[in-house]
Amino acid sequence: xxxxxxxxxxxxxxxxxxxxxxxxxxxxxxxxxxxxxxxxxxxxxxxxxxxxxxxxxxxxxxxxxxxxxxxxxxxxxxxxxxxxxxxxxxxxxxxxxxxxxxxxxxxxxxxxxxxxxxxxxxxxxxxxxxxxxxxxxxxxxxxxxxxxxxxxxxxxxxxxxxxxxxxxxxxxxxxxxxxxxxxxxxxxxxxxxxxxxxxxxxxxxxxxxxxxxxxxxxxxxxxxxxxxxxxxxxxxxxxxxxxxxxxxxxxxxxxxxxxxxxxxxxxxxxxxxxxxxxxxxxxxxxxxxxxxxxxxxxxxxxxxxxxx
Amino acid sequence: xxxxxxxxxxxxxxxxxxxxxxxxxxxxxxxxxxxxxxxxxxxxxxxxxxxxxxxxxxxxxxxxxxxxxxxxxxxxxxxxxxxxxxxxxxxxxxxxxxxxxxxxxxxxxxxxxxxxxxxxxxxxxxxxxxxxxxxxxxxxxxxxxxxxxxxxxxxxxxxxxxxxxxxxxxxxxxxxxxxxxxxxxxxxxxxxxxxxxxxxxxxxxxxxxxxxxxxxxxxxxxxxxxxxxxxxxxxxxxxxxxxxxxxxxxxxxxxxxxxxxxxxxxxxxx
Numbered sequence: 001x002x003x004x005x006x007x008x009x010x011x012x013x014x015x016x017x018x019x020x021x022x023x024x025x026x027x028x029x030x031x032x033x034x035x036x037x038x039x040x041x042x043x044x045x046x047x048x049x050x051x052x053x054x055x056x057x058x059x060x061x062x063x064x065x066x067x068x069x070x071x072x073x074x075x076x077x078x079x080x081x082x083x084x085x086x087x088x089x090x091x092x093x094x095x096x097x098x099x100x101x102x103x104x105x106x107x108x109x110x111x112x113x114x115x116x117x118x119x120x121x122x123x124x125x126x127x128x129x130x131x132x133x134x135x136x137x138x139x140x141x142x143x144x145x146x147x148x149x150x151x152x153x154x155x156x157x158x159x160x161x162x163x164x165x166x167x168x169x170x171x172x173x174x175x176x177x178x179x180x181x182x183x184x185x186x187x188x189x190x191x192x193x194x195x196x197x198x199x200x201x202x203x204x205x206x207x208x209x210x211x212x213x214x215x216x217x218x219x220x221x222x223x224x225x226x227x228x229x230x231x232x233x234x235x236x237x238x239x240x241x242x243x244x245x246x247x248x249x250x251x252x253x254x255x256x257x258x259x260x261x262x263x264x265x266x267x268x269x270x271x272x273x274x275x276x277x278x279x280x281x282x283x284x285x286x287x288x289x290x291x292x293x294x295x296x297x298x299x300x301x302x303x304x305x306x307x308x
Numbered sequence: 309x310x311x312x313x314x315x316x317x318x319x320x321x322x323x324x325x326x327x328x329x330x331x332x333x334x335x336x337x338x339x340x341x342x343x344x345x346x347x348x349x350x351x352x353x354x355x356x357x358x359x360x361x362x363x364x365x366x367x368x369x370x371x372x373x374x375x376x377x378x379x380x381x382x383x384x385x386x387x388x389x390x391x392x393x394x395x396x397x398x399x400x401x402x403x404x405x406x407x408x409x410x411x412x413x414x415x416x417x418x419x420x421x422x423x424x425x426x427x428x429x430x431x432x433x434x435x436x437x438x439x440x441x442x443x444x445x446x447x448x449x450x451x452x453x454x455x456x457x458x459x460x461x462x463x464x465x466x467x468x469x470x471x472x473x474x475x476x477x478x479x480x481x482x483x484x485x486x487x488x489x490x491x492x493x494x495x496x497x498x499x500x501x502x503x504x505x506x507x508x509x510x511x512x513x514x515x516x517x518x519x520x521x522x523x524x525x526x527x528x529x530x531x532x533x534x535x536x537x538x539x540x541x542x543x544x545x546x547x548x549x550x551x552x553x554x555x556x557x558x559x560x561x562x563x564x565x566x567x568x569x570x571x572x573x574x575x576x577x578x
C-alpha cells in the first residue's frame with residue numbers, strides 16, 4: 001500500500017503544487033524519488049510529531065494540501081491534540097498518513113501495534129477516516145483524499161487484499177462501501193489489508209456450504225450506513241473483521257448503525273482484537289493466527305455462528 | 309486612539325469581561341495589554357475592512373487563556389462591535405474563554421491548550437518563505453507555556469529552516485498557575501536557551517510602548533534567523549493588588565468591591 005500511495009501522490013504532486021509531504025523522519029528510501037522530483041514539496045520535520053502536525057496545519061491554513069507521514073501510532077496518538085484542536089477544528093487540509101495498521105510492525109512491540117487508532121480517530125469531529133483494503137483502493141483513495149476538503153486520517157497496511165475493481169462501474173468513493181464478493185448466507189464487512197484473510201476465509205466457508213458476501217468498508221468515517229443496513233436486510237448475518245481492537249472500531253461502528261436504525265441481524269460477530277496489549281511479538285501473519293484473525297480462525301468462528 | 313489609550317481600553321474591557329463572565333486569567337490578560345496595544349495600534353498590517361487580505365500579518369495568541377485581551381483589541385480597532393464583548397464567557401456566545409476563531413473576524417487561530425501556536429506559526433512562516441510571500445508571523449506565548457516540549461520542537465525547526473519572517477514574543481511575567489516560574493520549572497538562563505537554539509533575541513520591558521516599538525523595528529533582527537522578543541512583564545499590570553499577588557490572580561475573578569477598586573485604578577491610569 002505504501003508504495004502505491006507514494007506513486008499516486010507523486011503523480012498528483014506533479015500537477016498540483018499545493019501538495020506537500022511532511023515526514024516525521026521516517027520513510028528511509030521510500031521518498032527518494034519523490035524528494036528528487038519535488039524538493040519544494042517535501043519536508044522532513046524530524047522526530048517531532050507534534051510540531052509536524054502543527055506546521056502542517058499552518059501550511060494548510062495558507063492553502064496547501066499537507067500530508068503528514070509516519071508509522072504506527074506516531075502520527076496519530078502522539079499528536080492527537082494537534083490533530084483535534086489545530087487540524088480538525090480549523091478545517092485544515094491535513095492528511096495524516098500512518099503506515100503500519102494493526103500488526104504490520106508486529107515484531108517491533110506494542111509501541112508499533114496500531115490497534116486502537118481507528119476508534120480514536122473516528123471519534124474526532126470534522127475528520128474523514130480511510131482504511132483501504134488493498135492497493136487499488138489505496139491509489140484511488142489518495143486521489144479522493146486530495147479532493148476532499150478538510151482533515152483526513154489515512155491508515156495504510158503492510159499487507160493488502162485483492163481489491164481490484166469488479167467492472168468499469170466499480171468506482172472508489174469516500175464513504176461508499178464496495179461489495180467485492182457476492183454471497184447470501186452471511187456478510188463479512190472488512191477494513192484494511194486483512195481483507196486477504198477474509199478472501200481465504202470466504203473460500204473456505206464456500207467449501208463448507210456457507211456463502212459469504214464480502215464488503216470492503218474502506219471508509220470508517222463517514223460510514224456508509226445505507227450499505228450496512230441494506231446488507232443486513234439482505235443477508236441477516238453480519239460479521240465484521242478488522243486488525244484492531246473490537247472496541248470502537250469498525251465492529252463498534254457497524255453495531256451502532258444497526259441498532260440505531262432498528263435493523264437487527266439474526267447473528268452478529270465482531271472479529272478483532274479482544275485481549276489487551278500483545279507483549280508477544282511476531283510477523284503480521286503470526287500475530288493474526290495467534291489472535292484468531294487468520295483465514296482459518298475467521299472461517300471457524302463464522303461456521304460456529306447460528307447462520308441458517 | 310494612541311497605543312497608551314488602546315492599552316487602557318483593553319485592560320478595562322478585559323476586567324469587565326472576566327468579571328461579568330466569572331472567568332479566570334485576568335492577570336494574564338493585563339500582562340499582555342501593552343504588547344497587544346502596540347501590535348494592533350498600528351504596527352501589524354491588518355485591516356478590519358479586509359480581514360482576510362492575503363498579505364496581512366498573521367498574529368497568533370498561543371496563550372489562549374488571555375483571549376479576552378485579544379477580543380478587546382480586535383473590537384477596539386473595528387473588527388467587530390465593542391458591544392459584542394459583553395457576551396464573552398456567556399451562555400450561547402462564541403467568544404470563548406480561550407481565544408476562538410470561529411465566527412470572530414481577526415482571530416487567526418483558536419488556542420487554549422498550550423504549546424500549539426508556535427508550530428502553526430512556523431507552518432505559516434514556512435509557507436510564506438516557500439511561496440515568496442512577504443507577510444510576517446507573530447506568535448505571543450506565555451512563559452509557563454514554554455514548559456511544553458512541543459514549543460522546543462518548533463523552536464528547533466524554525467531555526468533550522470531559517471524562518472526570519474517569524475517573531476515569537478514571550479510574555480515573561482515570571483508567574484504561572486501555581487507558583488513563580490522560577491519555583492515551577494525554571495526557564496533561566498532563558499535568553500541563552502533561545503540563542504543556543506539559533507534565534508535572535510531581543511529583550512524589552514513589555515509595558516514600555518516606546519521600547520516595544522523599538523524591539524519590533526527592523527525585523528528580522530538578523531537575516532536567516534527567527535526572532536524572539538522576551539518581554540519582561542508584570543502579571544496583573546495596572547491593578548496594584550493583582551500585581552502584588554500574581555499567583556492568586558491567575559485564577560481569581562474580581563467581584564464586588566474588588567472589581568470596583570480594579571476598575572477605578574484602570575480608569576484613572578494615564
